[in-house]
Amino acid sequence: MQGTEDHQQHIQSNNLHLTGFLTALGWTNHPRRRQVVVPQKIGVEMEMDSLGDRILNGERRALARAITLVESGRADHRAQAVELLTHLAQAGRQSLRIGLSGTPGVGKSTFIESFGMMLTAQGLRVAVLAVDPSSARSGGSILGDKTRMERLSRDKNAFIRPSPSQNHLGGVARRTREAIALCEAADFDVVLIETVGVGQSETVVAELSDLFLLLLAPAGGDELQGVKRGIMEMADMILVNKADGDLKAAATRTCADYAGALRLLRKRPQDPETFPKAMTVSAVEEHGLEHAWEEMQALTKWRRDNGHWEANRAAQARYWFGQEVRHSLLARLDTAQAKAEMERLNTEVSQGRLSPALAAEQMLAGLS
Numbered sequence: 458m459q460g461t462e463d464h465q466q467h468i469q470s471n472n473l474h475l476t477g478f479l480t481a482l483g484w485t486n487h488p489r490r491r492q493v494v495v496p497q498k499i500g501v502e503m504e505m506d507s508l509g510d511r512i513l514n515g516e517r518r519a520l521a522r523a524i525t526l527v528e529s530g531r532a533d534h535r536a537q538a539v540e541l542l543t544h545l546a547q548a549g550r551q552s553l554r555i556g557l558s559g560t561p562g563v564g565k566s567t568f569i570e571s572f573g574m575m576l577t578a579q580g581l582r583v584a585v586l587a588v589d590p591s592s593a594r595s596g597g598s599i600l601g602d603k604t605r606m607e608r609l610s611r612d613k614n615a616f617i618r619p620s621p622s623q624n625h626l627g628g629v630a631r632r633t634r635e636a637i638a639l640c641e642a643a644d645f646d647v648v649l650i651e652t653v654g655v656g657q658s659e660t661v662v663a664e665l666s667d668l669f670l671l672l673l674a675p676a677g678g679d680e681l682q683g684v685k686r687g688i689m690e691m692a693d694m695i696l697v698n699k700a701d702g703d704l705k706a707a708a709t710r711t712c713a714d715y716a717g718a719l720r721l722l723r724k725r726p727q728d729p730e731t732f733p734k735a736m737t738v739s740a741v742e743e744h745g746l747e748h749a750w751e752e753m754q755a756l757t758k759w760r761r762d763n764g765h766w767e768a769n770r771a772a773q774a775r776y777w778f779g780q781e782v783r784h785s786l787l788a789r790l791d792t793a794q795a796k797a798e799m800e801r802l803n804t805e806v807s808q809g810r811l812s813p814a815l816a817a818e819q820m821l822a823g824l825s
């Protein structure tokens with residue numbers, strides 16, 4: 458019951474910090490540590506309940522098990538996962554979800570470790586998840602190089618989870634959304650979601666987070682590193698990393714360039730005057746991290762005070778609802794029965810006995 462002890466200690470030693478943090482972010486009546494009444498049930502349901510209780514107690518082992526459950530492709534596991542998530546949602550806990558993107562080598566892992574260590578030193582509990590489109594192809598993972606987060610992975614107030622290997626980005630992202638919900642139920646204050654910047658994955662991570670950070674490296678020349686406009690438009694903050702040693706001057710220049718580029722973008726309703734903004738950090742020398750955190754908190758507070766936080770989460774819920782519907786519809790096409798029917802209608806269509814539109818209508822009618 459190591460996790461429970463850790464968590465109790467965390468509560469005792471860090472209550473003040475947490476209260477301050479949550480108040481600063483505008484959380485009022487935060488349902489943290491609310492007693493959750495668990496009805497007695499039998500069999501599998503009881504097992505789920507005890508897993509649920511252990512998660513609510515902040516046990517990292519139970520959290521890891523639950524994430525494995527939501528990542529499973531088995532139908533019975535899916536049913537258990539849905540039940541567990543429904544049960545845990547009643548606790549109503551929220552964390553600050555921070556999405557972080559950037560090309561390989563820019564320093565995401567190093568940043569997450571330094572930033573995560575800074576947060577845990579303040580008494581916060583930090584979870585790290587990954588959405589990794591490359592793992593969808595290769596089975597590899599950006600957090601596979603966990604050695605890079607050696608310090609953070611030893612921290613009892615941190616939880617690190619590599620990217621699940623699924624066969625497509627959408628699948629990874631849907632499960633990551635559920636993993637975030639599990640981390641929140643396990644009372645993590647901040648959930649960091651890392652992704653490699655390769656196009657579509659940023660969009661997905663932005664749909665999973667309250668704040669979206671873009672990590673960039675100092676540019677050698679005068680180019681804006683080919684960051685796509687669409688990605689820039691999603692960023693709440695641009696962090697130019699490696700602002701240390703020989704790279705410091707280049708980082709400062711790059712940061713000024715991006716600050717200028719951000720000012721040219723259309724103003725977004727969810728931003729106060731000074732956002733989105735660019736700043737320099739050094740993940741290795743741990744410079745600028747506190748400042749970046751202050752800015753993140755300021756932005757979060759403003760958004761909460763002005764209704765944008767809730768509106769964003771509501772919009773995300775609608776987005777994922779749509780995704781779930783699309784995914785489920787496609788899954789219905791994937792059964793043996795549906796494939797056989799497709800095959801039959803294909804023959805009809807190719808022999809001109811049915812128009813494609815009529816065949817599609819018949820196919821869909823048969824699905825419901």
Ligand SMILES: Nc1nc2c(ncn2[C@@H]2O[C@H](COP(=O)(O)OP(=O)(O)O)[C@@H](O)[C@H]2O)c(=O)[nH]1
Nearest residue numbers: 560561562563564565566567698699739740741
């Ligand atoms: N000089 C300097 N190097 C850094 C900094 N952050 C990361 N690096 C180095 O950049 C390389 C890639 O870092 P990593 O965190 O693995 O990048 P990722 O692929 O984005 O996760 C490593 O060799 C790091 O040591 C930094 O703040 N300053």
Ligand SMILES: [Mg+2]
Nearest residue numbers: 565566599600
């Ligand atoms: Mg990395």
